[in-house]
Amino acid sequence: MRRVLLLAALTASACFVLQIAGQEPSAAPWQSFDQLLQAAETARDANRNDEAIWLFRRALEEQPESEQALWYLGTMLYEKEQYAEARDVLRQFATLRPDAGPAWALLGLSEFQLRQYSRALDHLQRAMAQGMGDRKELIQSVYYEVVVLLTRFERYDDSIVMLQRMLANGVADPALTEPAGLAALRLPFLPAEIPPDRRELVHLTGRATLDVQTQHYEDAETEFKQLVTKYPNEPGIHYLYGAYLVQLHPDESVAEFERELEISPSHVLARVRLAEQLISQHDFDRALALAQQAIKLDPKRASAHMLAGEALLAKGNAGDGIKELETARDIDPTVVRAHWDLLRAYIAAGRNEDADREKKTIEKLSDLNSQSRPGDARDNARGRAAP
Amino acid sequence: MYSLLPGLLISFVLAASAAAAPANFETIASQADKARTQDRVPDAIRLYREGTHLRPSWADGWWYLGSLFYDQDRFPEAGAAFQHLLASTSHRGPAHAFLALCDYETGKYDDALAQFRAWAGAGWAGPRELRDVADYHFALLLTRDGRFVESLYLIAPLAQRLGDRSELVEAMGLASLRMRYLPENYPPERRERIWLAGKAALYAAQSPKDFERADEYAAGLESRYGTQPEVHYFRGTLYGFEEKNAEAEREYREELKISPDHVPSLDALAGLDLERSDLAEAGALARRAVAVDSNDAEGHRLLGRVFFAHGDLHAAVAELEKAKQLAPENPLVRSHLAMVYAKLGQTQEAKAEAAAFLALKNKDEVMASQQEKLGKNNGENVH
Numbered sequence: 001m002r003r004v005l006l007l008a009a010l011t012a013s014a015c016f017v018l019q020i021a022g023q024e025p026s027a028a029p030w031q032s033f034d035q036l037l038q039a040a041e042t043a044r045d046a047n048r049n050d051e052a053i054w055l056f057r058r059a060l061e062e063q064p065e066s067e068q069a070l071w072y073l074g075t076m077l078y079e080k081e082q083y084a085e086a087r088d089v090l091r092q093f094a095t096l097r098p099d100a101g102p103a104w105a106l107l108g109l110s111e112f113q114l115r116q117y118s119r120a121l122d123h124l125q126r127a128m129a130q131g132m133g134d135r136k137e138l139i140q141s142v143y144y145e146v147v148v149l150l151t152r153f154e155r156y157d158d159s160i161v162m163l164q165r166m167l168a169n170g171v172a173d174p175a176l177t178e179p180a181g182l183a184a185l186r187l188p189f190l191p192a193e194i195p196p197d198r199r200e201l202v203h204l205t206g207r208a209t210l211d212v213q214t215q216h217y218e219d220a221e222t223e224f225k226q227l228v229t230k231y232p233n234e235p236g237i238h239y240l241y242g243a244y245l246v247q248l249h250p251d252e253s254v255a256e257f258e259r260e261l262e263i264s265p266s267h268v269l270a271r272v273r274l275a276e277q278l279i280s281q282h283d284f285d286r287a288l289a290l291a292q293q294a295i296k297l298d299p300k301r302a303s304a305h306m307l308a309g310e311a312l313l314a315k316g317n318a319g320d321g322i323k324e325l326e327t328a329r330d331i332d333p334t335v336v337r338a339h340w341d342l343l344r345a346y347i348a349a350g351r352n353e354d355a356d357r358e359k360k361t362i363e364k365l366s367d368l369n370s371q372s373r374p375g376d377a378r379d380n381a382r383g384r385a386a387p
Numbered sequence: 388m389y390s391l392l393p394g395l396l397i398s399f400v401l402a403a404s405a406a407a408a409p410a411n412f413e414t415i416a417s418q419a420d421k422a423r424t425q426d427r428v429p430d431a432i433r434l435y436r437e438g439t440h441l442r443p444s445w446a447d448g449w450w451y452l453g454s455l456f457y458d459q460d461r462f463p464e465a466g467a468a469f470q471h472l473l474a475s476t477s478h479r480g481p482a483h484a485f486l487a488l489c490d491y492e493t494g495k496y497d498d499a500l501a502q503f504r505a506w507a508g509a510g511w512a513g514p515r516e517l518r519d520v521a522d523y524h525f526a527l528l529l530t531r532d533g534r535f536v537e538s539l540y541l542i543a544p545l546a547q548r549l550g551d552r553s554e555l556v557e558a559m560g561l562a563s564l565r566m567r568y569l570p571e572n573y574p575p576e577r578r579e580r581i582w583l584a585g586k587a588a589l590y591a592a593q594s595p596k597d598f599e600r601a602d603e604y605a606a607g608l609e610s611r612y613g614t615q616p617e618v619h620y621f622r623g624t625l626y627g628f629e630e631k632n633a634e635a636e637r638e639y640r641e642e643l644k645i646s647p648d649h650v651p652s653l654d655a656l657a658g659l660d661l662e663r664s665d666l667a668e669a670g671a672l673a674r675r676a677v678a679v680d681s682n683d684a685e686g687h688r689l690l691g692r693v694f695f696a697h698g699d700l701h702a703a704v705a706e707l708e709k710a711k712q713l714a715p716e717n718p719l720v721r722s723h724l725a726m727v728y729a730k731l732g733q734t735q736e737a738k739a740e741a742a743a744f745l746a747l748k749n750k751d752e753v754m755a756s757q758q759e760k761l762g763k764n765n766g767e768n769v770h
Contacts, residue, residue: 065429088461095428095459115571118554119460153553188553193578195611235607266600297600 101130181206480512560585684714
């Protein structure tokens with residue numbers, strides 16, 4: 001249904017296509033090409049699609065770089081679910097019109113259908129970067145596929161960021177439940193790849209995750225409790241519940257993170273969140289150990305370096321603490337808390353120039369309102385409770 | 388993984404061809420280069436087409452034309468352009484790799500595998516980025532061809548260098564579970580199994596080995612899919628890497644309960660038996676293996692060792708020679724043959740096999756040389 005709607009939006013009017021192609025009909029250099037194109041459009045308007053496709057192909061034999069013919073042919077092939085052919089035609093169109101976001105979108109959607117997921121993700125993200133105008137159905141389809149592909153490529157944090165963007169834009173599609181559940185559970189599957197015996201788990205997790213994101217905390221509480229009861233030994237569940245509890249009952253979250261680490265010994269985020277809680281409880285030795293384990297498991301996790309830095313500073317080791325904080329800042333310069341930590345540490349160390357630089361960065365980030373940006377899902381040690 | 392390539396092709400510098408040219412050609416060549424460097428792709432394609440039409444021996448023209456098409460995902464046209472470079476001694480190596488990649492993208496998988504083998508035979512030419520992409524796709528095709536060990540052999544160094552990448556996990560999962568699929572065409576319901584196995588294999592292949600994390604994923608695989616074929620065998624091989632022989636043996640036996648004719652498990656168990664001198668069971672298992680698959684080189688080798696241990700030298704020679712015929716580049720086969728020939732007093736043959744063993748053993752110690760073996764379609768079947 002989603003595909004049909006977006007196609008209707010894309011192919012309904014010739015004006016739209018011409019807008020995409022960025023050109024008005026003009027005197028063609030070859031009469032036969034004009035005739036072919038006109039005949040193709042007539043056939044398309046009369047829903048004689050096979051004939052239209054044949055005519056567009058013939059027109060392209062005359063003018064292989066005709067943007068109009070390529071676009072119409074590409075969209076019609078996509079509509080007929082001839083994805084390989086649609087992909088080839090749309091790729092040619094996109095080469096000629098690299099600024100045409102909708103073309104990258106349909107190209108990516110075709111590649112998705114062909115299970116060329118890496119290319120699909122690249123091209124769908126290019127569509128997002130180029131913009132797709134006000135074509136809501138197309139935009140939602142692209143965002144949805146990007147969310148599921150980011151999860152499949154194990155880029156769970158980026159996937160959650162995208163989900164948050166969709167939710168912030170008022171998209172409340174039940175179809176988001178499974179993608180949200182998969183990203184939260186860190187299971188790199190497409191919704192179609194969810195094993196049947198895990199579907200309920202994914203669905204319930206997705207509902208809880210979406211309820212947290214949309215601040216329906218009572219519902220989320222009920223769903224998390226169900227999850228913990230029904231799936232007490234499932235990897236990821238206790239972490240998610242702990243992450244939820246952090247904002248309401250931080251002390252209770254510790255037990256959940258610890259339980260998660262019994263089930264999933266290499267769970268990086270459980271270590272990070274537990275370390276964060278232990279720092280707030282002034283248990284710096286244990287926090288440092290956990291943060292260092294997290295760094296070993298995932299050396300590019302900014303929050304792990306930040307918490308290691310905080311613990312080291314608290315233990316009086318300013319030199320190593322600052323190094324860890326600087327590493328955190330270099331990995332992800334948008335983490336405001338790391339800049340605050342560094343500001344305080346530089347002042348304490350008498351490094352005034354460095355402190356000034358951090359102060360300016362904090363001001364800049366504050367101006368950008370980045371403390372509450374959706375990107376916080378990337379790193380939960382920032383004071384938000386996005387599981 | 389494919390995204391490693393764009394940009395590389397254009398910057399890949401090749402020596403210009405030196406033949407005399409008509410003035411028109413020089414103009415077009417210059418315009419083509421200018422269009423390319425200015426990123427005017429359609430113009431560049433048109434001009435390179437014209438230039439190569441005017442002078443079919445223009446290797447750089449074909450190279451850039453193929454590269455531009457490849458970067459636009461226009462693989463049939465890219466392949467046609469690269470085809471012209473096979474006659475060029477300076478371009479043949481990388482051209483094989485690109486042709487293979489184009490064939491892969493257009494679904495001509497057997498042709499792609501043949502081109503990759505030709506590329507390997509020509510010395511695995513090309514810059515690191517090309518070799519990474521080519522190795523990855525070569526490995527995928529080896530898996531599709533049922534050559535799982537060779538496939539893992541190619542991917543493991545990539546996994547060590549590039550780390551935990553989703554494409555590598557998938558490729559390692561398919562090979563580890565001995566599934567003759569490509570990432571594009573395996574049944575979606577197998578995704579979880581492939582992912583769990585791939586993760587376990589990837590962490591076991593890291594340097595230093597991360598067996599702790601590998602075991603975590605392998606345990607998940609076993610708990611979720613313990614009744615499915617190949618899972619216990621895979622777990623057994625992981626335990627084998629960890630030198631946990633008792634656990635490995637248990638897993639191989641579990642696999643045989645599920646798949647009684649599982650040749651790699653039969654061979655693995657026979658190998659473990661030989662290590663502890665249980666010749667009776669080793670012989671029985673190796674016999675079963677070669678009965679199931681008469682082309683199982685490892686089974687013949689193990690059977691040869693059993694006969695040798697029993698003192699039946701002629702039977703041992705027969706089995707080892709069969710193994711050699713099936714896997715001429717397996718150093719262990721040559722080493723055992725050398726021993727048996729020596730015992731039989733066939734000094735010349737023993738020396739020849741010992742020399743072959745040393746040569747192959749040295750090769751084994753260098754990854755590049757080991758890879759070189761894959762360039763030869765020698766029909767080996769090493770489990």
